[in-house]
Structure formats: C-alpha cells, structure tokens
Amino acid sequence: MNTKRKKRLLAIVLLVAGVSIAAYLALQSFNENLMYFYSPSDIKAGKAPTNHLFRVGGLVEKNSLIRQEDSLMLEFRVTDQAETIGVQYTGILPDLFREGQGIIARGKLNKNGLFVAEEVLAKHDENYMPPEVADSLKMHNKAQ
Amino acid sequence: MNEFLTMGGYGFYIWTAYGVSFLVLAVDALVNRLQQRKTLQNLAQFHQTQHNPTNILDEH
Amino acid sequence: MMITHYLHKIASPAAFYLFCGRCLPWLIALFFIVLALGLYGGLVTAPADYQQGDAFRIIYVHVPAAWMSLFIYLVMAINAAVALIWRIKISEVIVVSSAYIGASFTFLALVTGSLWGKPMWGTWWTWDARLTSELVLLFLYFSIIALYNAYEDKRVASKAISILALVGVINIPIIHYSVVWWNTLHQGATVTKLDKPSIHIDMLIPLLEMAFAFNLYYLISLMQRARNEILKREFNSLWVKKLCQESSNE
Incomplete structure (x- = not known):
C-alpha cells in the first residue's frame, strides 16, 4: 500500500472511531430515555419517575387477573420474580395477553401504589415452536 | 382453502405484509428495467449522432 | 497473485458489465425457485406457533427483510471504504446501487x-430502541440517495456518499x-444468537429459504442497477460504443 492509500485508510479508521465514540457518549447520556420500561423492582426501589407517564414491564402473575363483570376494567399483578406490582386497566387487551405472559403497561402510579395503565402491550419471547412441541416441553419440565 | 386465507383470523395482517413485500420488490424490478432501457436508448442516440456529449445522459 | 490478477480483471467496468449480464438470467431463475420453496414452506408446511398462531408467519418476510437491511448496509460501508482508499470504480458503483x-x-x-406488532403486541409502532434505530437506518439510506443525486459529478457524489455511509455504519x-x-x-435474537437457534426446525428451514431468496434478489437488483450506472458513467468509452x-x- 502506498502512503497516499495508507493516509486515506487512517482517515477512515479515525472517522469511524470518532463517530463511534460520539455515539457511545450520546447514548450514555440518553440511557434513561432509552429504557423502554421499568421492572417492578425498579419501581419499588424508587427509580421510576413520579411526575410523568412511564412503562412497567414484567410477567402477568398466575391467577392474578380479575375482570369486572359490567365493564372492561380489569386488574392483574405484574411480577419480575422479585417484586410485584398491581396494575389496573380499562380496555381491550392484545391477543397475546395471558397469565404468565410478558407485558408492558404504560401509565402512572396512583396514591395507593397501584399502577393505572392507559395502554397494555404484550411482549413475546424469541422462541417459536409448534403447540405440540410446547406441550411436550412443558410436560418434560414438570416431570423433572 | 378458506382456512388458508383467513390464517386463524390474522389473514389481513399476513396478506398485507406479503403483498407489500412483493409489491415493493416488483416496483424495484420495474424501475431497474425502465432505467436500463432509457440508458440504452440515450446511448444509442448518442453514438449515432456523436455530437453534444453533455446533457445527453442526464438522469431526469 | 492469480487472485489479484483476476480481481483486477473483473473490477474493470467492461468485464463487470458483461459478467453481471451473464449471471443475471441464472440468478433470476434461482430466485424464483427458492422464493417458491420459501413461500410454500412458510405459508403452508410450517406449523402455527404455540403462542402466536398463524400471525407468526409474518416472520418469513419480516426477518429476512430486516437482515437484508443490515447486510446491505455493511456491503455498502465496506465498498465505501474500498472506494475511498483504492478509488475502485466498481466499488463506487456498488455503494450507490445498493442504497435503493x-x-x-x-x-x-x-x-x-408494524403489521406483526399490531395483532401481537397491541400496537403498530412504539419508540423502543430497536424500532427507532431501524427507522434511523431508513433515513440514512434516504440521505445517501439524496446526497448522491445532489451532485452533478458522479465521482464526487460517490466520495460524498461513501463518507456518509461510513459515518452511519455505527448504527x-x-x-x-x-x-x-x-x-x-x-x-431478542432468535437465529443469530450463539447457542442453538430457539426456533423449531420446521419453522427455521422456510426462514432460511426466504432469507436466501431475498439475498438473491439483492444480488439481482444490485447487478441491474450497477450495469445501468456503469453504462452511464462510461458512455463515451470504446467498449460501450x-x-x-x-x-x-441486431
């Protein structure tokens, strides 16, 4: 490689390195905003904002879903296996919503520490399999 | 057959997703073809007349 | 030595033009075969997902498209570096032809x-880090195309977009x-994680087929655009004449 090309190569390396460092610093400073949701443990630790809407994410606790008979209002508990938080929501739930499923709710804490959600989204995992395989996997896990 | 089209109630989302995908690829292919044809026409013209070498290959 | 000799030969615009022209019919035929296999596998033979039912079949266009969006950018960035350092014309052409x-x-x-998110997550769009950074990628591609078209001199334009492509590679x-x-x-990632992919084999095979088909389409589109670009740039050369x-x- 002649010196001209070496110089150009060096310039490119410096350019990419410079942009990487700038991006890293920018992302560091925005880190909190990039956190899409808080876990129930974060909320219990007081990390969640109190003055504006935020999201809580976790699993819907088994047997915690209570539906109101006469309205679309429902309550359930969200857990991250360490802490749990009660969520209240009025509206239609996404198809994937079920007990044990990961969900993300956007809303605010009320005075009683109940999370009043305006929106509930379901989060799914990265596993894809036919129902029979899922069933046999479940059976297998239970047997162990 | 009907079951295949409804996709367990998700037919709208699935067929729109596949439809948009192939539409976008088809448009891309068409654009490539038209551009190629245009360039070849311009070139043929240019090499026949052999004058005014500028502007003749303007993109638009 | 042989290889560099060969590379130099193929990297000449005339040879590249002819080489692509010979490859294209075969690539197009192969594309349609693989596409048919992938579509049949994805829409018919793959079983429904245990959680998402049939809605998960959107994976067969969504994931290959997303992979291609990243892969093509990497191809662009590598060629941008080659174009800037060695001034190889073919690399310049590949950068701009890949952008579209x-x-x-x-x-x-x-x-x-979005069409997958609505029925499964419950929303068309959300500003999480993955979706936002992918949107930034779209704008990067748009700016590269716009910047290229802003210059009259296409060799200067290539230099400008090569620099922009390298700046954006951090994304x-x-x-x-x-x-x-x-x-x-x-x-999280399903297929590209280091341990074994967490997708059932009957669902994985059509996904790989579709990814291969999309790769072939990229190659086809790239070659078509590159040929056109070469003709425009070399319009006054002997071989074009x-x-x-x-x-x-004829």
Whole structure:
C-alpha cells in the first residue's frame, strides 16, 4: 500500500472511531430515555419517575387477573420474580395477553401504589415452536 | 382453502405484509428495467449522432 | 497473485458489465425457485406457533427483510471504504446501487414489523430502541440517495456518499444489540444468537429459504442497477460504443 492509500485508510479508521465514540457518549447520556420500561423492582426501589407517564414491564402473575363483570376494567399483578406490582386497566387487551405472559403497561402510579395503565402491550419471547412441541416441553419440565 | 386465507383470523395482517413485500420488490424490478432501457436508448442516440456529449445522459 | 490478477480483471467496468449480464438470467431463475420453496414452506408446511398462531408467519418476510437491511448496509460501508482508499470504480458503483434496494428492505422490515406488532403486541409502532434505530437506518439510506443525486459529478457524489455511509455504519451494531443493551418491546435474537437457534426446525428451514431468496434478489437488483450506472458513467468509452453498435446491428 502506498502512503497516499495508507493516509486515506487512517482517515477512515479515525472517522469511524470518532463517530463511534460520539455515539457511545450520546447514548450514555440518553440511557434513561432509552429504557423502554421499568421492572417492578425498579419501581419499588424508587427509580421510576413520579411526575410523568412511564412503562412497567414484567410477567402477568398466575391467577392474578380479575375482570369486572359490567365493564372492561380489569386488574392483574405484574411480577419480575422479585417484586410485584398491581396494575389496573380499562380496555381491550392484545391477543397475546395471558397469565404468565410478558407485558408492558404504560401509565402512572396512583396514591395507593397501584399502577393505572392507559395502554397494555404484550411482549413475546424469541422462541417459536409448534403447540405440540410446547406441550411436550412443558410436560418434560414438570416431570423433572 | 378458506382456512388458508383467513390464517386463524390474522389473514389481513399476513396478506398485507406479503403483498407489500412483493409489491415493493416488483416496483424495484420495474424501475431497474425502465432505467436500463432509457440508458440504452440515450446511448444509442448518442453514438449515432456523436455530437453534444453533455446533457445527453442526464438522469431526469 | 492469480487472485489479484483476476480481481483486477473483473473490477474493470467492461468485464463487470458483461459478467453481471451473464449471471443475471441464472440468478433470476434461482430466485424464483427458492422464493417458491420459501413461500410454500412458510405459508403452508410450517406449523402455527404455540403462542402466536398463524400471525407468526409474518416472520418469513419480516426477518429476512430486516437482515437484508443490515447486510446491505455493511456491503455498502465496506465498498465505501474500498472506494475511498483504492478509488475502485466498481466499488463506487456498488455503494450507490445498493442504497435503493437497501432502503426498500428497510422500509419492508418496518412495515411488516408494524403489521406483526399490531395483532401481537397491541400496537403498530412504539419508540423502543430497536424500532427507532431501524427507522434511523431508513433515513440514512434516504440521505445517501439524496446526497448522491445532489451532485452533478458522479465521482464526487460517490466520495460524498461513501463518507456518509461510513459515518452511519455505527448504527448497525446499535440496531443489532439494541435488544440486549436496553429494555425494549422487541424480543431478542432468535437465529443469530450463539447457542442453538430457539426456533423449531420446521419453522427455521422456510426462514432460511426466504432469507436466501431475498439475498438473491439483492444480488439481482444490485447487478441491474450497477450495469445501468456503469453504462452511464462510461458512455463515451470504446467498449460501450461497440456494445451500442452491436445492439443496433441486431
């Protein structure tokens, strides 16, 4: 490689390195905003904002879903296996919503520490399999 | 057959997703073809007349 | 020595033009075969997902499109570096010719993702790190195309977009690792994680077939655009003149 090309190569390396460092610093400073949701443990630790809407994410606790008979209002508990938080929501739930499923709710804490959600989204995992395989996997896990 | 089209109630989302995908690829292919044809026409013209070498290959 | 000799030969615009012309019919035929296999596998033979039912079949266009959006950008960035350092014409042509199809795949990844997100997550769009960084990628492709068209002199234009492509390459690891570094609504990687992919084999095979088909399409579109670009750039050269005479004699 002649010196001209070496110089150009060096310039490119410096350019990419410079942009990487700038991006890293920018992302560091925005880190909190990039956190899409808080876990129930974060909320219990007081990390969640109190003055504006935020999201809580976790699993819907088994047997915690209570539906109101006469309205679309429902309550359930969200857990991250360490802490749990009660969520209240009025509206239609996404198809994937079920007990044990990961969900993300956007809303605010009320005075009683109940999370009043305006929106509930379901989060799914990265596993894809036919129902029979899922069933046999479940059976297998239970047997162990 | 009907079951295949409804996709367990998700037919709208699935067929729109596949439809948009192939539409976008088809448009891309068409654009490539038209551009190629245009360039070849311009070139043929240019090499026949052999004058005014500028502007003749303007993109638009 | 042989290899560099061969590379030099193929990297000449005339040879590249003819080479692509010979490959294209075969690639197009192969594309349709693989596409048919992938579609049949994805829409018919693959079983429904245990959680998502049939809605998961959007994976067969969404994930390959998203992979292509990243892969094409990497091809662009590598060629941008080669174009800037060695001034190889073919690399300049590959950078700009990739931008259009890259933008198309990025757009598709976003649209099909939205069509998947609505029934499963419950929303068309959300500003989580994965979705936002993919949207940034779309804008990057757009700015590269716009910048290229802003210059009259295409060799200067190539230099400008090569620099822009290299500046934007930082976004690629950000997109890929966004689901690891931050909490997101989007789930983690399925196929590209280091341990074995967490997707059933009957579902994985059509996915790989579709990914292969999309790769072939990229190659086809790239070659078509590159051929056109080469003709425009070399319009006054002897080989193009010959080509025109040959075609007019036919």
